[in-house]
Structure formats: structure tokens, C-alpha cells
Amino acid sequence: MPLERLVVQNQKLMNIEGIGKNYRVSKSFFGSEEIAALDNVSLELFMGKTLAIVGESGSGKTTLAKIIMRLENSSAGSVSLINKAKEITNIEQIPKAQFYSKIQMVFQDPFSSLNPRKKIWQIIVAPLVNCKTLTREESKDVAAKYLEMVGLSASFLDCYPHTLSGGQRQRVGIARALVLQPEILILDEPLSALDVSIQAQIINLLLKLQRELGLTYLFISHDLSVVKHFSDYVAVLYAGQLVEYGGAIDVIDNPMHPYTKALVESSFSFKNYRGKNVEIRNDENMETERHEKKWKKQAVEGEIEVSKLRSSHCNFASRCESSTDACYQRKPDYLEINVRENLRERKRNIACLHV
Numbered sequence: 001m002p003l004e005r006l007v008v009q010n011q012k013l014m015n016i017e018g019i020g021k022n023y024r025v026s027k028s029f030f031g032s033e034e035i036a037a038l039d040n041v042s043l044e045l046f047m048g049k050t051l052a053i054v055g056e057s058g059s060g061k062t063t064l065a066k067i068i069m070r071l072e073n074s075s076a077g078s079v080s081l082i083n084k085a086k087e088i089t090n091i092e093q094i095p096k097a098q099f100y101s102k103i104q105m106v107f108q109d110p111f112s113s114l115n116p117r118k119k120i121w122q123i124i125v126a127p128l129v130n131c132k133t134l135t136r137e138e139s140k141d142v143a144a145k146y147l148e149m150v151g152l153s154a155s156f157l158d159c160y161p162h163t164l165s166g167g168q169r170q171r172v173g174i175a176r177a178l179v180l181q182p183e184i185l186i187l188d189e190p191l192s193a194l195d196v197s198i199q200a201q202i203i204n205l206l207l208k209l210q211r212e213l214g215l216t217y218l219f220i221s222h223d224l225s226v227v228k229h230f231s232d233y234v235a236v237l238y239a240g241q242l243v244e245y246g247g248a249i250d251v252i253d254n255p256m257h258p259y260t261k262a263l264v265e266s267s268f269s270f271k272n273y274r275g276k277n278v279e280i281r282n283d284e285n286m287e288t289e290r291h292e293k294k295w296k297k298q299a300v301e302g303e304i305e306v307s308k309l310r311s312s313h314c315n316f317a318s319r320c321e322s323s324t325d326a327c328y329q330r331k332p333d334y335l336e337i338n339v340r341e342n343l344r345e346r347k348r349n350i351a352c353l354h355v
């Protein structure tokens with residue numbers, strides 16, 4: 001049965017240090033240029049906690065997830081895992097089978113991430129083939145246990161993915177990610193392809209699994225209302241650079257970087273449009289509340305610009321209402337500051353000359 005892990009408070013599990021990733025992209029018919037999809041990104045994962053990565057499309061979230069999962073090589077920096085004895089090992093030095101028993105990924109699209117030719121039980125036990133020899137019956141028993149963990153009955157074992165709904169498929173994707181009993185799950189926008197009411201069920205499931213198994217999540221999302229209630233910490237990426245980091249509720253309730261402010265505004269503003277807003281609450285019986293409201297998503301003005309290699313100014317300056325000449329003359333340092341939130345001192349990291 002799956003491991004129930006004792007969560008050690010403040011136990012660091014992963015160090016992401018100075019990660020950079022450059023891509024060569026074609027610029028015109030004849031030429032190409034290198035862009036920095038990620039530039040000097042440093043983060044940490046703590047046991048039993050959720051770190052959310054937010055930012056507009058093109059900010060580098062998936063690139064970071066791919067580097068952590070060793071699906072891409074970084075151009076700079078390193079990712080390390082830290083064990084209980086606090087030994088730090090660069091992930092490149094960990095044999096792949098051992099590495100993927102510690103860290104697994106749940107993908108954005110439950111429709112394309114499951115092999116359509118395999119039955120559900122085969123999909124769930126597929127990651128085990130390198131480490132265990134199981135008979136067909138043993139495999140089905142294992143798959144049934146993991147199906148039950150994700151709230152599906154054994155009647156799905158012999159089904160093919162196309163016969164399942166999106167929410168059911170995402171549950172199968174989660175079961176497959178859990179079968180090697182990992183400590184860390186990378187959740188790459190696991191809700192974005194799902195209906196809002198199904199999103200709430202999947203969030204509840206992920207929260208329950210985290211409580212029961214002591215899992216650590218790196219959660220990539222566009223949806224700040226979900227991030228606020230689902231995550232402990234949030235890191236805001238803009239054009240490959242980390243611009244703000246802190247407690248999820250603190251950052252979203254009191255954003256300090258101009259980009260985070262614009263992002264929060266765009267997520268929570270209700271104007272000029274008669275539609276539906278859905279708030280997801282993280283209470284005991286998480287409910288989905290629908291409010292008929294007049295609202296319109298206020299997009300952040302302008303478009304994200306890809307970061308040029310060795311850019312020497314703030315990437316957000318051209319879209320920032322508070323930018324001054326200084327923002328175009330040098331890159332802001334990424335500084336740790338103390339912020340007083342709800343009568344307590346909290347740490348916040350921000351890269352802005354004006355904060």
C-alpha cells in the first residue's frame with residue numbers, strides 16, 4: 001500500500017538554484033537569436049507543502065517543470081534533491097529509475113496524456129515495469145488499490161481511456177503518478193482542461209492525498225483563486241525571471257511587484273460583463289460557489305516579451321505603469337524584504353527597483 005509519510009516541518013526536499021534555459025529561435029527568414037526562457041531562477045520545495053508557479057503564457061513555467069523532470073537540460077544552474085540526512089544530490093547524478101521513484105508529474109491534458117491503446121490497469125502499473133515483475137493478476141490488484149485511492153472503482157480496470165470523462169482520466173493520471181510512491185508531484189496545470197465543478201473535485205482529491213501521503217507539490221497554474229487556497233507558497237514568473245515570491249495568501253492578498261498586482265487584478269476583477277465567476281474554497285467540505293456577477297477579465301496591458309539573453313533591464317518595464325528610466329538602465333536585484341502581514345513579520349522576495 002502507498003507510503004504514509006511523516007511530514008517533517010521545514011524539511012527541504014529540493015533546491016532549484018540559478019536555473020537558466022536558453023533557446024535558439026528563428027527571428028526572420030535568415031536569422032535566429034537566442035532567448036532566455038528562464039533566467040537565474042532559484043526556488044525551494046519543502047516537505048508536505050505546495051509551491052505554486054504562476055505567470056502568463058510564455059513566462060517559463062513548463063520549461064522549469066521539464067528541467068526538474070529531466071526532460072530538458074538547463075543552460076545554467078542546478079536542481080538538487082535533499083534526503084532525510086540532509087545530503088544534497090544533483091538530480092543529474094541520481095540514476096533515472098531512482099529519480100522517478102521520488103518525483104512524478106501529472107500532465108495538463110488528461111485526454112492526450114494516457115495511451116489510448118492501453119487499458120486503465122496497464123496505464124496505472126506502467127511505471128512499475130522497470131522495478132517489479134508482476135503477474136497480470138498482481139498488476140490488476142495494484143491498479144485497483146490506486147484507483148480506489150483516487151476515488152474510482154475497480155470497474156474501470158479493463159476500460160480504455162476514451163470511455164472515461166476528463167475528470168476520471170485526470171484521476172487515472174494521478175493514480176499512475178502515485179504508483180511509484182513518489183515524494184514530490186509536479187502538477188502542470190492539472191485543472192485547465194476540466195470543467196469548473198470537476199476542478200473542485202480534483203483539488204479536493206489532491207489535498208486529501210497530500211494530507212494522507214505527506215506529498216509535496218509543485219503546482220503550475222494560471223488560476224490565482226485556486227493557487228491562493230491550494231498552495232502554501234507562490235512564485236511569480238515574468239518572461240523567465242522570478243519577480244515575486246512569498247506565502248500564497250500574503251502575495252495574492254497583498255501583491256507588491258507591479259506585475260503581480262496586474263496579474264491579481266486580471267484574475268479577480270469583475271466589470272462590464274454579465275457572466276459567471278466561480279470561487280473555489282478550501283474548507284472542510286470544499287464547495288464550489290457560483291456567483292452571478294458582472295465581470296470581465298482585465299488582461300495585463302500589452303504582451304509578454306521574450307527575454308533576450310543577458311538583458312540588462314527589467315523585463316516588465318515596457319508594460320509597467322510605474323516604470324522609470326532607471327528600470328531600463330539596470331536589472332533589479334532579487335531582494336528579500338520583511339513585510340508586516342496580519343500583525344506578523346513575513347519574508348517576501350521581490351525584483352523591482354520601486355519596492
Ligand SMILES: Nc1ncnc2c1ncn2[C@@H]1O[C@H](COP(=O)(O)OP(=O)(O)OP(=O)(O)O)[C@@H](O)[C@H]1O
Pocket residue numbers: 023024025037055056057058059060061062063064306
Ligand atoms: N523547444 C523550444 N524551442 C524554442 N523556444 C521554446 C521552446 N520551448 C519553450 N520555448 C519558449 O520559451 C518561453 C517559455 O515557454 P514555456 O512553455 O515554458 O512557458 P509557459 O509559462 O509554460 O507557457 P504556457 O502557460 O502557455 O504553457 C516561450 O517564449 C516559448 O516560446
